[in-house]
Amino acid sequence: MRSHGVIESGVAGVDEAGRGPLAGPVVAAAVILAPNTADWSALRDSKRLSPKRRVALANQIREHACAWAIGEASVAEIDELNILQATLVAMRRAIFGLKTPPHHVYIDGRDVPTALNCSAEALIKGDALVPAISAASILAKVRRDEHAAALHAQYPDYGFDRHGGYPTALHLDRLSVLGPTEAHRRTFGPVRRALSALSPQ
Structure with a gap:
């Protein structure tokens, strides 16, 4: 036990x-x-x-x-x-x-x-x-x-040394400005929304 x-x-x-x-x-x-x-x-x-x-x-x-x-x-x-x-x-x-x-x-x-x-x-x-x-x-x-x-x-502009990949304000801002990298999880909501915002309408 x-x-x-x-x-x-x-x-x-x-x-x-x-x-x-x-x-x-x-x-x-x-x-x-x-x-x-x-x-x-x-x-x-x-x-x-x-x-x-x-x-x-x-x-x-x-x-x-x-x-x-x-x-x-x-x-x-x-x-x-x-x-x-x-x-x-x-x-x-x-x-x-x-x-x-x-x-x-x-x-x-x-x-x-x-x-x-x-x-x-x-x-x-x-x-x-x-x-x-x-x-x-x-x-x-x-x-x-x-x-x-x-x-x-690999992606110094995204601030991974500060947020470790978690959805902080900095990370979400970088996603919205720069878009997702190949390392981002496409099925996660913030990444999916960033991809959608960057897609041509």
Whole structure:
């Protein structure tokens, strides 16, 4: 039975980053922790950590976790499947990417991917309850931030270094003036409206 804050051997935590942005892939991570390989007491939901602290903890997780893996779903998959189904695809890819198959998976949120090779359980606010989910949230957020940095390098006029792809006032303004890039999710409302406004009548 799960206990608050307890690290369970052979159990993976899974979380995602990037459901809300208007551009770039959605990212999921899966992590299996080992109780005695490192001090995991600093693990938190990634949103409660500074970027510098997230990167430091991500390095610790990559070095000392029993297993970890990243799964992603592309912009094309998001537009084809919808963001929820694409997120579940990314989660499934992360789980199957683990070098050590878990015997159980805890997933942050309400939804569980289908066709897994182990039992799975969705936990609301799981990133505050299960250290392996906290670890997964950190890895997913760091990878998603790396994607935002790459988008900024490719499209510097859009301000991805400031909004990370989320629909801020700056991002919406850039969309209306410059139009969507190839990295934007066409099925998301603000992007769809920007495309419509730019289309010849």
